[in-house]
Amino acid sequence: MTGEFDAHERRMWTGAAKAYAGSFAALCAATAGPLLDAAGVRDGARVLDVGTGPGTIAVAALARGAGVVAVDAEPSMVELAAANAPGADVRHGVLPELPFPDGSFDAVVANFVVNHVEDPWAVLTELRRVARPGGRLAVTVWHATANEAMSLFNQALDEAGVVRPSYPAPMSFARTAEGLRGLLDQAGLDEVAGSELAWTHREDPEVWWSGPAGGVAGIGRVLSEQTPEMYARVKAAYDKLAAERLDGDGLIGLPAVAVLASGRC
Template structure:
């Protein structure tokens, strides 16, 4: 991706998340919390751990880290998210900062966590290198990203509904730079190339119980690229996509939507 394309992608993402700063946490953000304990376990978050969270959103993961006694610095690239997180995290240092380009000295933190942020950055290799830089020797990293849509049905059902209805995609949507790394092998290679040692990528699975109609609202209010793929269509197409999604989601009402993520861990040697 060229520098101009990367800048366009970053601006698109920031506009989208700014518009969702008041709707993300209650729906989509609640679903992502299923992976938070695994991330904090992987870095050994405990009393006194100097922990950095990147892409903190509205602060749910940082709050759990505070409960474990960690000394938390929570960052997000979007000012609206930073304000929301600061209000929810009186015990943390909450700052605006983007990946790459973290405003911290080398070796500042014992642990770094990021829940579904690496898949939103404009330059994944530079972001991974920046995360390695701010870790102290021996420090631990844990990142999550989404698994394939065939397993991650909480999102896959929406894409299935879009495909079933058909029609041209809205114009002007940027490509996601992370796509080439969105596999266990790709994510592991990304961290290895940044200098992390002992890299492991494991799959995480959980169920998210929510009424299908509510989840439709949460997807639109808690995603950027996915929401733009839907909202940029004519109203009649959007209505057809929603109806098809509700049909596909109905069998999952009782047991919840299957959610699937990749969790990557590594250390700075």
């Protein structure tokens, strides 16, 4: 079943694969190693990468010698992931239902996916279903308050005087290590563990801007709905703020904090 928030997410990501791959994907790739470690992905393991996007996690799992199946709800992401991860079986799949029998995989991973679904508990329950008994599940989400990677865009919107529209909201959970562990507990996993992952993403300001400029994610949706005049005001505010953060190498530092949780199925 697809609710109002899930439908909103589908619209938001339509056709966004290339813009995402050229902007925010590098930020999200930073958690690939810890995520696969937490899921116990190793040579010979059968892995499901849910919400694969451009295939970043699928590529990393293939490099470990795993057999990889990857799914995404957005057709442009499926096409791009298949090109980037030719050794993986990449398919279209829409949560909260997956087209696989019970116990199909040794490990199931979802990198920044649970924060993009209407019912996180239902999704985690489905991910547990397709993992074999004794297999592992690992997921990441952005931290609710400590993550500042997107703050530059929000500051620019505020300085330009953009009034945020009201969008559908998902079911709420605490986006902390404790909150995500609690969701995995509720979904029936054992030996649940959680932690925070912190790093600074360094990027060219124009590359970073290309994400929302290309309509990527919620910030891109907001920007796409502005008049040309307001768009220009936001860009001018962004350029000013980015210039204040520039280091000697011409890059900006973007502090990021993610939450990782994993358990045994």
